[in-house]
Amino acid sequence: MLKDADHSYFAGVYIVCGYTDLHFGIDSLAAIIERRFHMNLFVPNTLFLFCGRSSTKIKGLLWEGDGFLLLYKRVESGHFTWPRFSNDLRSLSAEQFHWLMQGFAIDPVIHDITPDTST
Structure with a gap:
């Protein structure tokens, strides 16, 4: 589902950088978004993604207007x-x-530089 998801369906997609305990359920993940980042969770079709210590597993939290959907991908x-x-x-x-869903880095690895030519 996530790999082939149409991004236009989502009002926004956010990732929580660093490590998140994937034992957490809906309430604990929602608390992270509200307390740490002061974000409104109740915007329909906004996806929040979390990753634990193992980079093979992620969780997603999505408000669908009538309740939360908890996604888990391994x-x-x-x-x-x-x-x-x-x-x-x-x-x-x-x-x-x-x-991200294809396994690639979300930031470019090669950066433009301007060499110092004054020396």
């Missing part, structure tokens, strides 16, 4: 490339969401 081969070095909440573009 890949059998490969892993998700997840930003681990911060505790931020990041918004994903459609392209980044597609990359």
